Amino acid sequence: MTAIAVTIAGSDSGGGAGIQADLKTFSALGVYGASVIAALTAQNTKGVTGIHDVPPSFVTAQIDAVFSDLAVNAVKIGMLSHPDVIAAVADGLDRYRQNKVVLDPVMVAASGDRLLAAEAVDVLRRVLIPKAMLITPNLPEAAALLETAMAQTESEMQEQGEKLLALGAKAVLMKGGHAAGAESVDLLIEPHSVARLAAERIDTANTHGTGCTLSSAIAAGLAKGLPLAEAVREAKAYVTAAIAASDQLKIGHGHGPVHHFHHWWGERKD
Incomplete structure (x- = not known):
């Protein structure tokens, strides 16, 4: 059987995040990727x-077209900007x-541009989080979901994660990329x-x-039958390597993308 994962998210016309990053990640990790596009963005490395x-x-039409035909093993959900x-x-x-649903509650792009309408946050909490096997908020997203200040310590991260569990998700991956320190x-x-x-x-x-890539890498692992904890560990290792190799790419004039295909392309010799 071919492992299949579906991304339900927004597109990134610059190719570094969103649907485009998800499909690259699925391919890099040996999973067939399909997509349901929920929003289009005009976006590049400098912003949205x-x-x-x-x-x-039409989102419903895409879902019906994909899921009625393909034997989907896992789903990654990213940017959904509207309550309906x-x-x-x-x-x-x-x-x-x-x-096997991995929900990345995308609210703000790396450039700082807001991607989720304020009125959609409550719907995300009530309607979608309880359907997720895993949610993957970064520290600002977790704070926004809980309407509180951003966690500053690991103990605060754990406390906020446990509060997010209470919203109905089966597991929470609190991402510490926005924190300080030598380690991420x-x-x-x-539970x-x-x-x-x-x-x-x-x-x-x-x-x-980075966030899109991590959540889709976890979904890829789940699609291949990995237990959740193992899928998360393998995804973390893949994203860390993709970030480490990102300077090999020369893309745009702002925050460039991570290197999804670092294992195959090798280092550029300019």
Whole structure:
């Protein structure tokens, strides 16, 4: 059987994040990728200049087209900017009985541009988070979901993760990329365990699409049948290597993308 993962997210016309990053990640990790585009963005490495929401009825049409035909093993959900689109996606997950769902609650791009309408946050909390096997908020996203200040310590990260579990998710990966320190520490928080995943913090401006890549890498692992904790660890290792190799690429004039195909392309010799 061919492992299949579907990304339900927004596009990135610059190719570094969103649907484009997800499909690159699936391919790099040996998983067939399909997509449901929920929004279009006019975007590059310097920022987002426009967002065009796909009508909920057409999001539904894409979901029906993909899930009625393909034997989908896992789903990654990214940018859903409108409440009605969030509801359409939640209905689709129920209709096709999808339970290996990785939800990346994308709210703000790396450039600082807001991607999720304020009125959509409550719908995300109530309707979609309870359907997720795993949610992967960074520290600002976790704070926004809980309407509190951003966590500053690992104990605060754990406390916020446990509060997010109470919203109905089966597990929470609190991403510590926005924290300080020599290590980038993520916490995988499940109802009866907490796992600390640390990697050396890499000094680079080329981090565009990091969150999208991590969540889609986890979905790829789940699609291949890995247990959640193992899928998260392998995804963390893949993203860390992609960030470390990002300076090999010369893309754009802002925050460049991570290097999804670092294992195959090798280092450029300019």
